[in-house]
Structures are given as structure tokens and as C-alpha cells.
Amino acid sequence: MDAVVRVVAMYAFLLLVFRISGKRTMSEATTFDLLLLLVISETTQQALVGDDRSMTHAFLLILTFVAVDVGLSLLKQRSRTLDRLLDSTPLLIVERGRPLKERMDRERVDVEDVMESARRSPGLARIEQVAYAVLERSGKITVVPTERAGLEGPEQGR
Amino acid sequence: MASSGESGQRPGDGPPPGVQVDQDMRFQRREWAVQRIGWVAGVLVLAASLAGALGHGPLSHAEAEGLDGALHVKYERIVRSNRPVDLTFSLAAGTGNETVLWLSREMMERMSVEAVRPEPVRWWATPARTGLVFAHAPDTAPGDRLAVALRVEVQTVGGLGGEVGVEGRDGGVRVWMLALP
Numbered sequence: 001m002d003a004v005v006r007v008v009a010m011y012a013f014l015l016l017v018f019r020i021s022g023k024r025t026m027s028e029a030t031t032f033d034l035l036l037l038l039v040i041s042e043t044t045q046q047a048l049v050g051d052d053r054s055m056t057h058a059f060l061l062i063l064t065f066v067a068v069d070v071g072l073s074l075l076k077q078r079s080r081t082l083d084r085l086l087d088s089t090p091l092l093i094v095e096r097g098r099p100l101k102e103r104m105d106r107e108r109v110d111v112e113d114v115m116e117s118a119r120r121s122p123g124l125a126r127i128e129q130v131a132y133a134v135l136e137r138s139g140k141i142t143v144v145p146t147e148r149a150g151l152e153g154p155e156q157g158r
Numbered sequence: 159m160a161s162s163g164e165s166g167q168r169p170g171d172g173p174p175p176g177v178q179v180d181q182d183m184r185f186q187r188r189e190w191a192v193q194r195i196g197w198v199a200g201v202l203v204l205a206a207s208l209a210g211a212l213g214h215g216p217l218s219h220a221e222a223e224g225l226d227g228a229l230h231v232k233y234e235r236i237v238r239s240n241r242p243v244d245l246t247f248s249l250a251a252g253t254g255n256e257t258v259l260w261l262s263r264e265m266m267e268r269m270s271v272e273a274v275r276p277e278p279v280r281w282w283a284t285p286a287r288t289g290l291v292f293a294h295a296p297d298t299a300p301g302d303r304l305a306v307a308l309r310v311e312v313q314t315v316g317g318l319g320g321e322v323g324v325e326g327r328d329g330g331v332r333v334w335m336l337a338l339p
Contacts, residue, residue: 009339020196050240088189089182092174106190132177144177 003057006048007064014044015086023088024108027139087137094133097146107135117141124149212338213237228327229259239315239337242272247306249324251298258325259306260287265320265333273309289325312337 018025026033048061076083093104099111114133118124122145129149134142171183203212210217213236220235230248237243251257256279266288278290292304312318315337323330 016196017200020193020200022193084182084185089185090179091186092177092179092181095174132174132179134177134179 003048003052003060004064006050007061008068010044010048011065011068019086019088022107023091023135023137023139025139090137091135092132093135093141094127094130094143096132097128097130099127103135109135109141114141114143118143118145122149211236222331222333224323224327224329224331226328228324229322229331231322231331231333233333234335236336236338237312239312239339242309242311245308245310245322245333247308247322249292249304249306250327251294251300251302251304252324252326253300255294256291257294257304258289258291260289260323260325260330262287262321262330265318265322268314268318269310269312271308271310275307275309315339 026037049057072082072086076086091103091107093100093107093109094114099114104110104114111127114130115124115127117133117140118127118130122143124130124143124145129146130143131146131149132144134144136142173179173181206212206217207215209215210219212218213234218234218236219232221230221232223230228250232246234243247259249257249259263286274290276292279293280291282289282291290306292306294304298304312335317334317336319332319334321330321332
């Protein structure tokens with residue numbers, strides 16, 4: 001029982017922390033983000049495992065994590081409100097080449113982040129060639145080019 | 159675009175034309191507000207933690223003394239479950255060759271004693287108390303202070319209250335700890 005309670009508590013805490021920290025937190029796989037992710041996972045592991053290093057305990061922890069995750073995904077399918085609460089909504093941050101500054105500031109995104117995605121895919125050179133840029137629920141930025149940019153259509157950014 | 163007259167809506171808040179995005183600016187603004195509250199709460203928790211509100215700090219340190227001064231105890235008011243924590247006692251030596259420090263049953267039931275310094279010469283237990291018997295050094299005079307440290311681990315989560323005292327002296331000292339998970 002202790003293992004199940006620990007996993008549920010840890011899952012809820014991590015979900016809360018990462019929802020509060022915003023969409024962009026750890027959405028970029030920079031070297032330091034990777035390091036931070038490892039440190040967090042190591043810290044989490046210690047709190048979950050405690051003194052019990054048995055395989056039974058490990059099985060129970062993994063099973064509970066997967067069960068909580070699958071259970072929540074099923075609930076999210078049934079409830080749009082829960083889906084938004086847990087995963088947020090996408091946000092338009094550039095409209096017809098015009099950066100929406102207030103939204104970008106609140107999400108800690110700057111024009112250079114948008115252009116990094118735009119250069120990578122669909123290969124745009126200037127912000128004016130961006131019809132729309134969307135900060136997705138995953139924290140990634142997707143770019144839709146203008147028709148004049150001479151590209152075929154929207155492609156996934158980072 | 160949604161009309162700006164709609165409650166809480168601003169120009170540009172509606173779904174953008176030309177791209178299918180499930181954008182909801184009212185929800186998004188509430189999310190930003192909750193995030194800011196969360197950031198403040200996080201900072202407050204960190205500040206409280208530095209002050210010892212989650213253990214190991216000034217707010218957590220506690221001391222208590224018996225009415226007759228025979229026992230003085232220093233302990234942590236806030237501890238973590240299954241983590242070692244020290245209780246340090248200053249006992250007034252009795253008239254015999256030994257002094258007994260006792261802990262009430264409700265304390266002993268919910269924590270384990272990992273180490274005792276100095277080692278007691280023996281332990282005893284009654285339904286209400288567990289006693290640790292310490293032998294006096296040859297030059298110990300009655301009333302001299304003996305220093306004893308217990309390293310304990312609280313095995314449960316939540317409030318833990320109990321009494322500690324010196325055998326043969328009036329009353330005990332009430333100790334209360336909060337064990338965090």
C-alpha cells in the first residue's frame with residue numbers, strides 16, 4: 001500500500017510542479033535541461049524506493065505509475081476540462097508575422113525561440129515569413145509559413 | 159475573432175482564422191494567474207524550509223525542561239519519517255550509582271532508537287515506560303548533569319506526542335513532534 005501511495009503522491013506533485021512552472025519548462029533539450037531532468041529523476045527515485053530495494057517493490061512502483069498515467073489519459077479523453085487542466089491549451093504567439101509580446105512574455109518565449117523553430121522547420125529566414133507560430137501544449141513551438149514564403153505548408157518545429 | 163464585448167474576452171482572444179488551434183484565452187489567463195500564485199507559494203515553501211518549518215532549522219528546534227529541573231531535553235519539533243534525528247538530554251544525577259531516563263510508551267511505539275550515547279548499562283520496560291539505565295562515573299555527585307543523546311527514527315507520519323523523564327523525580331517533560339512523510 002505504501003508504494004501505491006508514494007507513487008500517486010509523487011505523480012501528483014510532479015504534475016503540479018511542472019504545470020505551475022509553465023509550458024516551456026524543460027521543453028528544450030539543452031544540456032542543462034537534461035542534467036536537471038536526471039537530477040530530478042534521481043531525487044524522485046530515492047523518495048519512491050526508500051529502504052525497499054526488492055523487485056516486488058519495483059514492480060509495484062512501475063505498475064502504479066503506468067496505471068495512474070493510463071487512468072488519467074482515459075479520464076482526459078472523457079473530460080475536456082480535465083484535459084485542459086492537466087495538459088493546458090495551445091497558444092498562438094505570432095500572428096501574420098507579428099509577435100504577440102504579452103503572451104510571449106508570460107510564457108517566457110522570445111522571438112529568437114520562434115525563429116529557431118522557424119529556421120529548423122519549415123526553414124524560414126525572417127519573422128515576416130511566419131503566418132502563425134503556436135506554443136503547443138508540449139511546450140514546443142510550431143510554425144506555419146505564409147503562402148508567400150514559397151513553402152508547401154505547416155511543418156512541425158522542435 | 160470573438161467580440162470584445164464578451165465577458166473576459168479581449169480582441170484577438172478567439173480562435174485565429176486560417177489555422178486550427180484549440181486556443182482558449184480565458185482559460186489561458188486563468189492558468190497564468192494560477193501559475194503566478196504557484197510561484198509565490200513555491201517561494202514561500204522554500205523560505206519556510208530555510209527557516210526550518212520542514213525540519214532541520216530554527217523553527218524546528220525545541221527545548222523543554224521539567225518543573226524540578228532534573229531533565230532538560232533538546233529535540234526537533236518537525237522531523238521526517240524514517241530519517242534519523244537526535245534527542246539530547248541533560249539529566250540531574252540521582253543519589254545512587256545510576257540514573258534512569260524513561261520514555262513513555264506512546265513515544266516508543268512510534269519510533270525506533272537507533273543509537274544511544276553513552277551506552278546504557280541496561281534497559282527495562284513496563285507497560286507504560288521504557289527505561290535506559292546509565293551508570294555514574296565514580297566522581298559523580300548528586301545533582302551533576304549527565305549528557306545523553308538518543309538517535310531515533312520516527313516510523314510513522316503525523317503528530318507524535320509523549321513524555322520523557324528521570325526515574326524517581328516528579329513528572330515528566332512533554333515532547334511533541336510532527337513527522338513529515
